[in-house]
Amino acid sequence: MTSHQTRPAETRLPTVGKPRDLRSRASVVLQYAIFPVAILALWEICSAIGFVRRNVFPPPSEVVSVWYDLVTGATDLAGRYSGTWLDHAWASTWRVFAGFGWGVTLGIFLGPLIGLSRVTERVLDPTIQMMRNIPVTAWVPLSLVFFGIGNAPAVFLIGLGAFFPAAINTTHGVRQINITLYKAARMMGADERELLSRVILPAALPSILNGVRQSMGIAWVLVVVAEILAVRSGLGYLLNDAYLFYRNDVVIAAMLSIGLLGFLSDQLVVFFRDILLTWNKRETFDGQN
Amino acid sequence: MGRIDMTSVTKRFETGDSVVTALDDVNLVVQEKEIVTLVGASGCGKSTLLNLIAGFETPTAGQVLVDGRIISGPGPDRGVVFQQTALFPWLSVEDNIAFGLSLRANRGKADRQQVVERMLQRTGLSAFRERRPAELSGGMRQRAAIASVLAINPSTLLMDEPFGALDSLTRSIMQDFLLEIWEEQRKTVVLVTHDIDEAIYLADKTVVMTAHPGRIFEVIEVNLPRPRRYDMRSEAPFIALRDHVTRIVRTEALEGAAIPAVD
Numbered sequence: 001m002t003s004h005q006t007r008p009a010e011t012r013l014p015t016v017g018k019p020r021d022l023r024s025r026a027s028v029v030l031q032y033a034i035f036p037v038a039i040l041a042l043w044e045i046c047s048a049i050g051f052v053r054r055n056v057f058p059p060p061s062e063v064v065s066v067w068y069d070l071v072t073g074a075t076d077l078a079g080r081y082s083g084t085w086l087d088h089a090w091a092s093t094w095r096v097f098a099g100f101g102w103g104v105t106l107g108i109f110l111g112p113l114i115g116l117s118r119v120t121e122r123v124l125d126p127t128i129q130m131m132r133n134i135p136v137t138a139w140v141p142l143s144l145v146f147f148g149i150g151n152a153p154a155v156f157l158i159g160l161g162a163f164f165p166a167a168i169n170t171t172h173g174v175r176q177i178n179i180t181l182y183k184a185a186r187m188m189g190a191d192e193r194e195l196l197s198r199v200i201l202p203a204a205l206p207s208i209l210n211g212v213r214q215s216m217g218i219a220w221v222l223v224v225v226a227e228i229l230a231v232r233s234g235l236g237y238l239l240n241d242a243y244l245f246y247r248n249d250v251v252i253a254a255m256l257s258i259g260l261l262g263f264l265s266d267q268l269v270v271f272f273r274d275i276l277l278t279w280n281k282r283e284t285f286d287g288q289n
Numbered sequence: 290m291g292r293i294d295m296t297s298v299t300k301r302f303e304t305g306d307s308v309v310t311a312l313d314d315v316n317l318v319v320q321e322k323e324i325v326t327l328v329g330a331s332g333c334g335k336s337t338l339l340n341l342i343a344g345f346e347t348p349t350a351g352q353v354l355v356d357g358r359i360i361s362g363p364g365p366d367r368g369v370v371f372q373q374t375a376l377f378p379w380l381s382v383e384d385n386i387a388f389g390l391s392l393r394a395n396r397g398k399a400d401r402q403q404v405v406e407r408m409l410q411r412t413g414l415s416a417f418r419e420r421r422p423a424e425l426s427g428g429m430r431q432r433a434a435i436a437s438v439l440a441i442n443p444s445t446l447l448m449d450e451p452f453g454a455l456d457s458l459t460r461s462i463m464q465d466f467l468l469e470i471w472e473e474q475r476k477t478v479v480l481v482t483h484d485i486d487e488a489i490y491l492a493d494k495t496v497v498m499t500a501h502p503g504r505i506f507e508v509i510e511v512n513l514p515r516p517r518r519y520d521m522r523s524e525a526p527f528i529a530l531r532d533h534v535t536r537i538v539r540t541e542a543l544e545g546a547a548i549p550a551v552d
Contacts, residue, residue, distance in 0.1 A: 178373075180375045187364070187365070189395055191393060279379040279423070
């Protein structure tokens with residue numbers, strides 16, 4: 001074997017577009033920073049010149065101060081909400097993960113059943129396809145009647161929303177499996193269980209995790225809906241309560257908190273995806289940057 | 290081990306309201322440790338024939354026996370090498386080679402680590418053992434695929450255009466690699482190809498098939514000495530065989546040009 005016969009992507013590609021010295025590193029930081037900084041600056045200026053009323057749409061500087069008090073309780077700027085951030089953030093986060101957990105688990109469990117068997121497909125798929133067209137928010141009244149006020153309807157709604165992308169993408173992933181791999185494994189003597197655990201699920205994993213990522217996104221949407229309507233804690237509740245008390249600075253701080261936690265949750269999914277899917281990146285455009 | 294008997298095998302496929310006869314009354318004997326190549330225009334049923342032996346398809350009529358037993362499905366006694374390399378993209382080369390032996394059906398058959406080492410060495414892939422298939426060249430990928438099949442030690446090797454996706458230089462290197470392996474291990478090999486040179490170069494017997502319906506037109510004994518050498522391709526006996534096969538396949542392809550091909 002001569003060395004020129006192989007040029008592994010691994011050693012060749014990552015050098016492309018990767019910062020090599022301080023200057024290009026600074027330019028990367030700039031690329032990331034320029035858009036958010038521009039928005040914040042524009043927003044601050046609009047408030048400063050009186051283009052928007054400060055109590056309607058407070059500038060970023062005020063939002064940051066209020067946010068600081070929300071978290072620490074140090075300045076009392078947030079009034080009745082001072083120092084409550086951690087409790088609300090925690091309440092939302094655990095609801096998201098509880099709902100996400102059951103929805104995604106059920107979806108990944110049902111996906112292969114629908115994807116691999118015509119019988120289960122006929123039994124389950126039309127119902128799932130119909131139900132997924134009902135916006136999860138339309139389930140709010142029924143879930144309140146059913147579960148009452150509290151965590152139960154919230155976790156139910158979030159899980160319901162997280163279920164569909166996980167189930168549909170898992171089904172899709174299972175159906176997209178390269179038939180040659182399946183035949184090869186059968187030829188080598190793989191039994192049903194081995195086919196599932198060692199061929200079908202690994203091959204479907206990119207699609208499954210794609211669904212899981214969408215589920216996480218939907219979970220954060222629904223936690224806000226649920227907390228506005230069904231519970232008296234969490235960032236969604238904080239947001240709605242502050243709105244009723246005309247505290248738009250707190251409203252915006254709550255919005256940004258939801259965005260931040262949603263972003264971090266997404267990054268967590270991406271982190272696990274990248275660990276599980278090192279093999280899937282190399283031949284794609286994504287793998288080259 | 291590895292004798293194949295096909296008697297009066299017919300295979301029809303129903304697609305919607307039309308029925309396609311892929312194989313019509315095919316009789317074929319493949320002796321133990323023989324290399325038989327199947328060649329013919331597209332639509333002649335050569336891949337169907339291979340799939341019947343592999344157990345991926347069942348005959349509509351007739352019998353396919355391997356070592357005297359009717360085939361009930363695919364199994365590790367008949368290793369299949371596919372044109373589209375059947376390597377698991379999420380496994381390293383060595384894990385791909387170890388895959389078959391790690392299945393419950395093959396537990397205790399052989400010392401897995403030892404077999405993997407031997408296969409890596411034999412295929413020249415030792416230095417690439419931790420690579421993923423996507424990081425290999427086409428030739429290396431196909432060698433890894435062959436190694437993963439040889440690891441389960443099948444008595445028969447069924448190959449469906451295994452080198453069809455390779456460039457011609459790599460293809461001829463892979464043909465010699467296959468012959469070397471065969472000289473060492475003496476397995477029964479049934480290989481489907483559309484490359485007439487390849488069909489003759491590798492074979493003890495070349496089966497020439499014709500299409501619509503798929504039939505065996507002629508079974509040609511290839512009496513070239515073994516081990517085969519690349520130079521033989523430019524010598525008279527080889528050329529005579531090639532011209533003979535080419536004439537059959539070409540005539541067939543020209544006649545069938547008006548008929549839509551079903552492979």
